[in-house]
Amino acid sequence: MRKLGLLACTLILTGCVGGGKNIAPIEDRSRPVVPRAQVPPPSGSIINAPVESGVTVNAIDHQPVQQVTQRAQSGTESTNDSWVTARAAEREHRVNPAVVALLDSARTQARSGSYSAAASTLERAQRIAPREPEVYYEMSRVRMKAGDWQQAEQLALKGVQLSAGSAPMMKKLWNLIADIRDDAGDRTGAQRARIKARRY
Amino acid sequence: MTKKRAPNSRRRRSKAIKKRSFLSRFGGILLKLTLVLMVVGGIGLIYLDAQVRDKFEGKRWALPAKVYARPLELYVGQKLSVSDLKRELQGLGYASVKKSTRPGTMEVARTRVRVFTRGFFFPDGEEPQRHMLISFKGNSISSIRSASGQPVSLARLEPVLIGGIYTKENEDRDLIRLDQAPDSLRQALIAVEDRDFYDHAGVSVRGIARAMWVNVRSGRFAQGGSTLTQQLVKNFYLTSDRTLARKLLEIPMALLLDAHYEKDEILEAYLNEVYLGQSGARAVHGFGLASQYYFARPIHELQLHQVALLVGLVKGPSFYDPRRNPERSKKRRNLVLRLLADGGDITEAEMLKAQKLPLGVVKQQSLLKGAYPAYLDLVKRQLREEYPEEALSSEGLRVFTSLDPTVQARAETALVKTVSRLQKRFGQRADRLQGGMVVTDPQTAEVLAVVGGKNTRYQGFNRALDARRPIGSLVKPAVFLAALEEGYTLASLLDDAPIRVEMEDGQIWEPRNFDKKSHGQVALHRSLSNSYNLSTAQLGMSIGLDNVAEMLKRLGMERDPKRYPSLLLGAESMTPFEVATLYQTIAANGFRMPMRAIRLVTTSEGEELSRYPLEVDQAVSASQMHLIQYALQEVVREGTARYVYSQLPASLNVAGKTGTSNGQRDSWFAGFAGNRLAVVWLGRDDNSKLPFTGSGGALRAWTEYIRREQPEPFLAAYPEGVEYHWVDEKSGYLSDELCEGAQQVPFIVGTEPKDEVDCGQRDPVQRSFRWFQQWFRQE
Numbered sequence: 001m002r003k004l005g006l007l008a009c010t011l012i013l014t015g016c017v018g019g020g021k022n023i024a025p026i027e028d029r030s031r032p033v034v035p036r037a038q039v040p041p042p043s044g045s046i047i048n049a050p051v052e053s054g055v056t057v058n059a060i061d062h063q064p065v066q067q068v069t070q071r072a073q074s075g076t077e078s079t080n081d082s083w084v085t086a087r088a089a090e091r092e093h094r095v096n097p098a099v100v101a102l103l104d105s106a107r108t109q110a111r112s113g114s115y116s117a118a119a120s121t122l123e124r125a126q127r128i129a130p131r132e133p134e135v136y137y138e139m140s141r142v143r144m145k146a147g148d149w150q151q152a153e154q155l156a157l158k159g160v161q162l163s164a165g166s167a168p169m170m171k172k173l174w175n176l177i178a179d180i181r182d183d184a185g186d187r188t189g190a191q192r193a194r195i196k197a198r199r200y
Numbered sequence: 201m202t203k204k205r206a207p208n209s210r211r212r213r214s215k216a217i218k219k220r221s222f223l224s225r226f227g228g229i230l231l232k233l234t235l236v237l238m239v240v241g242g243i244g245l246i247y248l249d250a251q252v253r254d255k256f257e258g259k260r261w262a263l264p265a266k267v268y269a270r271p272l273e274l275y276v277g278q279k280l281s282v283s284d285l286k287r288e289l290q291g292l293g294y295a296s297v298k299k300s301t302r303p304g305t306m307e308v309a310r311t312r313v314r315v316f317t318r319g320f321f322f323p324d325g326e327e328p329q330r331h332m333l334i335s336f337k338g339n340s341i342s343s344i345r346s347a348s349g350q351p352v353s354l355a356r357l358e359p360v361l362i363g364g365i366y367t368k369e370n371e372d373r374d375l376i377r378l379d380q381a382p383d384s385l386r387q388a389l390i391a392v393e394d395r396d397f398y399d400h401a402g403v404s405v406r407g408i409a410r411a412m413w414v415n416v417r418s419g420r421f422a423q424g425g426s427t428l429t430q431q432l433v434k435n436f437y438l439t440s441d442r443t444l445a446r447k448l449l450e451i452p453m454a455l456l457l458d459a460h461y462e463k464d465e466i467l468e469a470y471l472n473e474v475y476l477g478q479s480g481a482r483a484v485h486g487f488g489l490a491s492q493y494y495f496a497r498p499i500h501e502l503q504l505h506q507v508a509l510l511v512g513l514v515k516g517p518s519f520y521d522p523r524r525n526p527e528r529s530k531k532r533r534n535l536v537l538r539l540l541a542d543g544g545d546i547t548e549a550e551m552l553k554a555q556k557l558p559l560g561v562v563k564q565q566s567l568l569k570g571a572y573p574a575y576l577d578l579v580k581r582q583l584r585e586e587y588p589e590e591a592l593s594s595e596g597l598r599v600f601t602s603l604d605p606t607v608q609a610r611a612e613t614a615l616v617k618t619v620s621r622l623q624k625r626f627g628q629r630a631d632r633l634q635g636g637m638v639v640t641d642p643q644t645a646e647v648l649a650v651v652g653g654k655n656t657r658y659q660g661f662n663r664a665l666d667a668r669r670p671i672g673s674l675v676k677p678a679v680f681l682a683a684l685e686e687g688y689t690l691a692s693l694l695d696d697a698p699i700r701v702e703m704e705d706g707q708i709w710e711p712r713n714f715d716k717k718s719h720g721q722v723a724l725h726r727s728l729s730n731s732y733n734l735s736t737a738q739l740g741m742s743i744g745l746d747n748v749a750e751m752l753k754r755l756g757m758e759r760d761p762k763r764y765p766s767l768l769l770g771a772e773s774m775t776p777f778e779v780a781t782l783y784q785t786i787a788a789n790g791f792r793m794p795m796r797a798i799r800l801v802t803t804s805e806g807e808e809l810s811r812y813p814l815e816v817d818q819a820v821s822a823s824q825m826h827l828i829q830y831a832l833q834e835v836v837r838e839g840t841a842r843y844v845y846s847q848l849p850a851s852l853n854v855a856g857k858t859g860t861s862n863g864q865r866d867s868w869f870a871g872f873a874g875n876r877l878a879v880v881w882l883g884r885d886d887n888s889k890l891p892f893t894g895s896g897g898a899l900r901a902w903t904e905y906i907r908r909e910q911p912e913p914f915l916a917a918y919p920e921g922v923e924y925h926w927v928d929e930k931s932g933y934l935s936d937e938l939c940e941g942a943q944q945v946p947f948i949v950g951t952e953p954k955d956e957v958d959c960g961q962r963d964p965v966q967r968s969f970r971w972f973q974q975w976f977r978q979e
Binding site for chain 1: 273275276277278322323324325353354641643644646789791799800808811813814815816817818822875915918919920
């Protein structure tokens, strides 16, 4: 697991790029190595079972994603992992410029101690991009600075839940949770969060 | 005092002495009296003076709290059509022009809108005036450029003012400063009401003389000689009853006011005090509000003919009401324009041009104020918990809400249309049909729209907040979630067989399926998607009522549900708003978030008083919630809410649950897409039987709303600890994707079935369960 995380990180750092559609990857790292004989088809592709009557599915501009990774260990590392990192890198780039601008001004506001204004700005960002983990990361940091550990942690957890597929974001969020728990005096909890962070 | 003649000298002498002493006494009394009078008068004057100054310098008016809708954000990629933007700008009173060159104007083309915004002081920073060109592609913004061609990453329009909280007198006003008023307003007021305003001392002898002359000549009371200062005193300090004492106080007070304050200060107070109209119970005071009330735009954007109309109203807002008496109002307006021209303030040509223009008054109904009684009701309830009534109606607080007027309009249309369609279809059996609806953003828990009934402008019974009705099958996700936590899986087989429960009071509870049949062994997900009552009751009894009640509370129910077996099938009564709270937690992957209608309350100067930030609390694990979300999608794809996809594109992933109460008195649907959650209730106020179920009624309104809204599809991040397996639905065993009757179902890792069926053939699968794959699409 850890190796895989490190590998993914390294690949991201080296900026490995693959082609593909605009889909963020889905990772499931808790999953045991493909347990059954009938392995799922290559990641990102549609299972081509014949479709008839009932519900038809027309994916518009994106491909449905089912499950990704794991196969890194079963011999197809390069393709799969480059795919993963491309998605992750793309995701970083695809944050709406409006949200980027709001995140920037929220950071500035927070640095100058205007937590209220920063919170308002982040809520604007959240309304525009409610599935962007970076927004929750910043929201959590603002609450942490204001000493609201409980909400800080919950917001970070919400970020974690939206970061599936982005190892760097997962790492960042679990490290933040560790810091929050440290600040709140929960040493063991912090330790657990750091161990989680290291998995990515 | 009469003097008596003296009868004799002695007496005369004595009388003379007496008289002298009387005279001196009389003189003394007179002197004393004069002194007393002077003192009393002086004290009175000082008292008057104090009163004049006190009120003028203190808080002059009770200012109602102002309630704003959410400001519309503009950014590239924002899902917004040209007509959505146009409607918003119209709501803000923007004028549609050929060339947008000043704030408050817009140029609307087919795929582009040029707009000059007014700017706004938000509590988190100032939004400047912007002159922008917004381009659209399909139903979203493709670019925003400033006048100089620079890309604009983000802009905010002003928030639409949706209402206020008034005093008992129902006075309402928007304060303005003199420098915000157009020059023509000052000129016209002076020309019409008080020509010597800048020269007299508060009272104008010339004015009175002129008025008398006019009155004598015309033989009737045509003109009053009151100066603007006197009019202000009359309205501002004195009661409206016409007593002599009041009339006598008016003159000294006007003189005092004039002595103490600058002419411009007095004029500014006058501009804000004067009564200019009546909107139902609400009294429209001041030119700031009158401008909004008659023209739906701020005073400084008014043109000459509009200013003249307002000034004409001073003489009699009801008599010259432009909406009720347009002819009279126009004559009066043109007279004001004539006086302006006579006084040399405008040219003859300007006058003629302005006189030709129509009144240009907006329809009263198009004003957004008063358009959202149900939403405002929610806002006021929340405010009243934290602020005294007095503060709300007099401090001029600013309340920023998350009401989205576009969403509100779509929700209203969907509900109203569906109700009238159902009434047409079912005739008498559906008369007096009512409904309530709540729309939220499941990601932020903000309440976007509230519909309180089919008459959406009616201020009465707010069904979205107050119609507490049995929720029927809407309760089932809570039962099934509790079961999943107890170790059941989506593939667990349940016994859909009759059940009899004897309750403590000896009553027998014996539920039935809607089709009155038993369905034998059914997979848990199928029991939910087809809304089978028997298997749900069996399951609920086996895991215990406490578990179910606890789950309801974890999902956000505030009351403690009664632990009767009938709880399992939704005997518990809830309001649409409460139901939305529960489904909010389901849509947000188990994160409970208190629903918020108010974002922020500030003082009139913009200082923050209270904030309602996002609060999240993980109440149910994301992986368990993932399984329920899967089953709720099956409801819509293959279960009781299949109707949805006869109207919506299959690519739009949604999830939800139908509900019908016992005896078919309530028709419910609660469901969500990616960024919208809506709960609809249809029923009657007298609680009588309906000719349709949840899917025949509420689901129609819900689908109609979603069709109009075109929300983002629902997508779930693939949670940790969940994996999908092919399962044979009949046996609940693991199967193969190529086997008939196999369906891919999510499991918590380790809970997947251990046994396997072998279908032994490679025939193509007949059924398709591909819908859930879309679910994992990420933006």
